[in-house]
Amino acid sequence: MKTLRLLLLLFVCPLIVSAQTAGSGQKSRAHICIDTGWRFAYGHPFDAAKDFNNGTGYFSYFAKAGYGDGAAAADFDDRPWRKLDLPHDWAAELGFSEKGSYSHGFKALGRNFPESSVGWYRKKFTIPQQDYGRHITIAFDGVFRNSTVWVNGHYLGTELSGYNGFEYDITQLLNYGGDNTIAVRVDATMEEGWFYEGAGIYRHVWLNKTSPLHIAANGTFVSSTVGNGKAQLTIKTDISNYDIGADNFAIVQKVYDRQGHLLATKQTDGHALQPFKTGEYSSQLDIAHPKLWSVDTPYLHRLVTTILVNDVPVDEYVTRFGIRTLRFDANTGFYLNGKRLEIKGTNNHQEHAGVGTAIPDELQYFRIASLKQMGSNAYRCSHNPPTPQLLDACDSLGMLVIDENRLMGIDEYHLGNLKKMIDRDRNHPSVISWSVGNEEWGIENSETGARIATTMQSFVKSLDTTRAVTAAFSGGWGQGLSGVMDLIGFNYIAQENPDAQHQKFPQQKGWGTEEGSTFATRGIYFTNDSLHYKSAYDAKPRPNAYSIEEGWNYYAKRPFLAGMFIWTGFDYRGEPTPYGWPSIGSYFGMLDQCGFAKDDAWYLQAWWGNKPVLHLLPHWNWKGKEGQPINVWAYSNCDEVELFLNGKTQGKKAMAKNGHLEWTIPYSPGTLKAIGYTGGKQVLTETVQTTGTPQAISLEAHKNTLKADAQDVAVIKVSLLDKKGLAVPDAGNEISFKIEGPGRIIGVGNGNPTSLEPDKYLETIVNMPIEALKELPVPDTIRKSETAENFDDSSWKKAFTNISDTSVKAWVYRGSINLTDDLTQSPLSFFYKSIGRKQSIYFNGHLLAANVDYHKDQDVFNISKAFLKAGKNSIVIVALPIKKIHPWDNPNQDPGVIQFKAPAAAWKRKLFNGLAQVIIQSDGSHAGLITLTATSAGLKEKKIVINADK
Template identity: 25%
Template sequence: MFKKILIVFLCLLQASIFSELKADPVRQQINLNRDWHFTLGDPAGAQQPSFSDQTWEQVNLPHSFSLPYFMWKSVYNGYGWYRRTIEMPEEWKGKQVAIEFEGVFIQSEVYLNGKRVGEHTGGYTGFCYDLTPFLKPGKNILAVRVNNLWKPDVAPRAGDHQFSGGIYRDVYLHVTDPLHVSWCGTFISTPEVSRASASFRAETEIRNDYTQSQQFSIRTEIVSPEGKTVSQAETKEMLKAGSTRIFTQYPAAITNPSLWHPDTPNLYKAVTTILKGTNIVDRQETTFGIRWFEWRADKGFFINGEHYYLLGANVHQDHAGWGDAVTNAGFRRDIQMMKDCGFNTIRGSHYPHDPSFARACDEIGILFFPENAFWGMGGGSGDRDGWGTPSSSCYPPNPADQDHFDRSVLAQLKELIRINRNSPSITAWSMSNEPFFTDASTNERMKQLLNKATDSTHLWDPTRLVAIGGSQRKGVDKLGKNQIAFYNGDGAGFLEPGVPSMVSEYGSVTTHRPGTFDPGWADLKDGFNRPEWRGGQVIWCGFDHGTVGGTGLAIMGLVDYFRIPKRSWYWYREAYAKGNRNPAEPAWPVPGTPAKIVLSADKTTLAAPDGTDDAHILITLSDADGNPVSNEVPVKLTILSGPGEFPTGTTIQFMPPSEEEASDITIRDGKAAIEFRSYYAGTTVIEASAEGLPSSELTIRTLGQPTWESAGCPKVADRPYKRYIAPVKEEPANELLLAVNRPSFVSSTAELSSRTLSNDDDDQTAWFADPSDANAWWKLDLEASYDLSAIEVIFPTTDIHRYIIEVSADNQSWSTVSDQRTSEKKEKKQCVEGDLGKNIRFVRISFTSGRAGLSEVKIGGKPADL
């Protein structure tokens, strides 16, 4: 009896000791977002501790060179420096201290106490450096030199978004034992999974920074969504000094797993513990999910054995005022807005997104396609600066740049996968976006790089398939093995390709808020055909965003830049979410007499003063009865007291877009909004005011430390908004490349011909209409709005060709720019030049006699500002 009591006592004692050990903070993660000094430019010696930064601006992270930024087409390109102090306490002695940057655009050099720690190139993936050799007790000076200069041998070379510089994501210190799990070093997969059971594979990368070999145990526990340990594995290992190794374990399979699904986003945890004897030296939690995907060329997409049609939106990382320096809470709001209107999928266009983005998709329940930063933008060629103009060859035409460019693409892809590989929402890794927008001389190198990327991805993550994003030209949809073809544009009118596929971009709307209550793509109104082989359809795009391409490319979202839905968002909510207890078409605001300013927010308590949380503040004008009105009058937000800030500082002014003095900070349709954040704990009082209207107030409380009062009530600097005017550059020659590889549509096609041959940048190929087609026409979608200056038409033969050329902004109203219906001239080519129309998206050629055919259509112009 005594022996049994002793055993029970010892078991309880061991459990108690283990519980206390588990609670011991053996690993610390410290947020470094607060209290930086920043300056634009490249002052000499700024890395040295003795350098004086007292005249620099005090900033907090996430931060952008362009702050405040409001969707303008130009941003500063050059250098910027960041500096801050790191205090090393006594308890860090004998510890390993590393610094993690979640994202710096596009190139960074990190120094500690004047010594170079490392350099990273690639603006959308995180990286981690060991600071231990450079640290000293007490005060340490961290300095980061950043530039956002275009580089011909670094991906991406172009794109329809903005390329602001800065430390625009979170920064953390990690304090660990010298024997520890490496940065992003755990990979949990489920090799065999069904509704009845699931097996586990745990790969843990461990680093030994001791000067001697270490013996230790690795314990991996699988914890259910309910918090119960359901499986574990423990192995004894040894690791040589100064080395890193991946250890693989197989915790026991479980029965009846709680599967992850967008409708039921069940999440498990893998708790990895490193023990030396009975002492815990490191402990880390990794969230993952149990589910399985299947892609079939003939049946589409399946999750957990059930067919599932993907309905989604493309999403950029860019918010009003803050630019790409978005909080984790801001990303979560974006994802929730897409789910609320009925989407189940997000494509992370067109670069790796913040790590918190995938985590929020996991938790909210929405499938996610991350994408590497290998993409092109039509309309330009060669080594044109893709950030000074919206286009450049996707792959570098200069042979001297090509090997380094390949390494750049593969390095960013590897980092993307390592950082995000445990997220159950990630359905496939996308290698690219529209890589066919590249000089003809680089076609083969571009395809070889895609093959390298897909092969490497299968090694780095054998659990998922690989997608080729924007694969509708030059045969890139058929590259490699075990791939999914993403097709952009062309009105989603793709035929069965014989490979797993989905439409990854379709049907953009181009309008400022409020827009109209329709989907933007008319086919959806009539019940869009969903062939059983198609995996799904993803709209371009979810949100308005800043872009070097100008307003015409910027305002294609279902939600505006300030995160207020356009009316098309409500159409999708009704069609896909079946209203979700909301009316099909809300009562829209109408003109009235503004009498009140209603001030509200998505939350009035922020969890932490560290740049990870914020609040979305909404201004609504209403009449005396509380009904929203569509009037647009100037409204000002002012922080009366407390620590918070807007991107412009302590005040922000919203102006009607119709007024001459209006800035890009607008109030439209009676509503305006902005995101508010605070870097100190405390209570902030915000006032909304407008001439002739009573003011209103909103109080937001921020939790945590330090408090605003304990810090001495520091003032937030005012940051007045001004459009950045870029230095004048020599305009590139009119290359007539806007039409190349854009989506085309035809009345008919002759046998053995194809509509794509009319704008493939090869005038030796041609599209022909069917001979029986008496009203033949060919139409081009430029996919964005342009001010056109030239249209050149090349025919298959020298003959009398009778036709008209028309242009349109909306695919409904057409203007004739060339009327050749009565021509008697034999010709093979015609070029129309001049002012051919503003804000043009569509070009149509209608034939009135003779056999209809086109060898090539070439178009020149520049992006439009709407």
């Protein structure tokens, strides 16, 4: 994996700098990541009072422009909300419940949990005055799900799907030279898929600034033909004009190699575009002796497209692309750059232990590198368009991709979403196929399904003819959808007969889009259904499904099938088949949720990779089973393997291609040793030893230097060692973690599909509104008795019932909050909003602030722990009334909230079969050393130091 890291061209999310610029001044392009400095709070799907009264105003945001109210209003007071950075998946922070969704891993989210199924996000940002005249948009890579966005109280739109990227024009809504506010309401009550999907703004958010005349978002498409020592590039460029007049311009396009050398350039002049129009412009460039992109040499080029107006650059757009050729053959499979390549793929959902769906960019590279190390060369995005950074990782590391549409259909919504995916991802050389659907059981066997699939396939070809179009089909071959697709995806061939399909449709290409869904728990070698543990020996999971070995043997023997995608590469939350509660994760992966390899990964490495492999299973810690038979397997691509137990041979066996070897051995503590032979020569040795008790903690980072950018991460493997330095494979100790320096822990995990431990440890925040607020008109503000803790206010009226009474000299307002014992253990903060032009505030008779002038939302008062008591606590505000300037003025009637805050508990995780994982991230504050300290009862603490470097 570390060798692969050297090949990376990391494109991470910059925090405040421009990712693409051209020219100078206000005409330059800026692509600014705005992931930092957000505020978050839970809303409610149907209780308006718990949803910050959004949409309850006399004029709603749907009635008149700029009337976003409640938490959508620009001046809403979000000071008590939690501070966080994006990406963010609030589902990963929630606990588990048997009432939760089986398919989503029993998280406390969804219709049974309205209090945690709607989230609000807000962020303030500044736009310089000199930006006036530029075209400015806000772009979201993905929000799960049903998101509504406002800027400065202006409703921008609603995106239903959690997988679509979307962008809004905010040019005319901004306060240039001042502050602006984004508000986003996210409703994750309803599931979109049948697997863990997270909740919240779980992908990046961008602020884009361009000239009014500019290359459109995802506006370039580079395709290539290769032959006779050159590559001919066809470049299509979409240019949009948001100026008020027609613009004349020239287009300059330059192609650079990986080292930055200019390979080709072309300028076309005399273009014109009317206002609010988008035009497509085509050109061709030739590259002599091109370096081709492949899975082994993922060579990337760069296209720079510049718009010139009167010879002055007004926009520049950078496109990464690769030059390669693709071809599927109905009889001989898949060809990359003219050479047949077996597809050795995995299916994967977008989720990782500790962080849920909010996967940092570097973690995408870690995951793809882990699959490459296993021998995989292809990745199916199951079952939705991925985050763009995943495809960047696949481009950089050399991983082929099926890019998959979320939902089949033929109307504007369905085809529009399909077009969004293709337009966004069409320049990624890793993408070799567009998938229009997956196992649409309601239609796939019918004439309706055939018509829908035919329409979608034709629609894709109208946008991109360079890639194959596929759909994953689960049964009933030869009819419906399976009869019309150019490239059919077989799901679980044990149910049907691909040979018969090939005979019936000899011109149809085919591959296995899902195969080999073996159940396995990492590090478990005896099935225990009472504990929800499945043995990690590869086995047929059910009569109508193949094991990993069975599936690969089937496909490897049929050249007309291009290859197969295993279900799955990584374990994922949700779908804990074949169990239910309290299992909360799947058992299908070759790697667990942390990316720790199960034994099947070595089977694949042996027959998918290109290096000698020898792996033994199980571990050799079987205290209490002395003399009992233990199945010992060897995964290897050597010709022969000989096994020894404590120096005594157990026999040499020949390895069948795409197979494995087995021995049954009575258990005796000591050492298992295997020797692999190829061509009669010893090439590999593997040992598995009985270990002692844990004596030391081991911490290993996948890299030791981070960018100090609040984005980069290091993945830390945690294990325990015995006195000989051997990793203890069955250790289950609880490990606690502490971090110091410019970093933070963002998640922990251990790969256990039954663990109900938290993935995150967060500070506790409780915001309490003042209850039962009453009022009393008084002649002056020199009040004593009314401010007393136990004053009788039973005869007072509900507050703000006489707000229009101009004869009142002053008001006394009384309310209360109820505190449990826990809430009295720390000082409280009163985020106060003025309800008078001058006011004094009391808590349980104690003066907090005297004669405070009117401030909109700037006052925060500390309430001493000494003032607190369990039960009812009084809040009194003595105020001079706010005078209306206009009859329609509506003075503030909300004095704010009182907040309890407690620090997060210590991060911890139990090892599962010897392993756990911690993900640490730079916090972006400064460069320096990040120290992670791990402790466990009875063991010496262990430290690892990671350098955060600017």
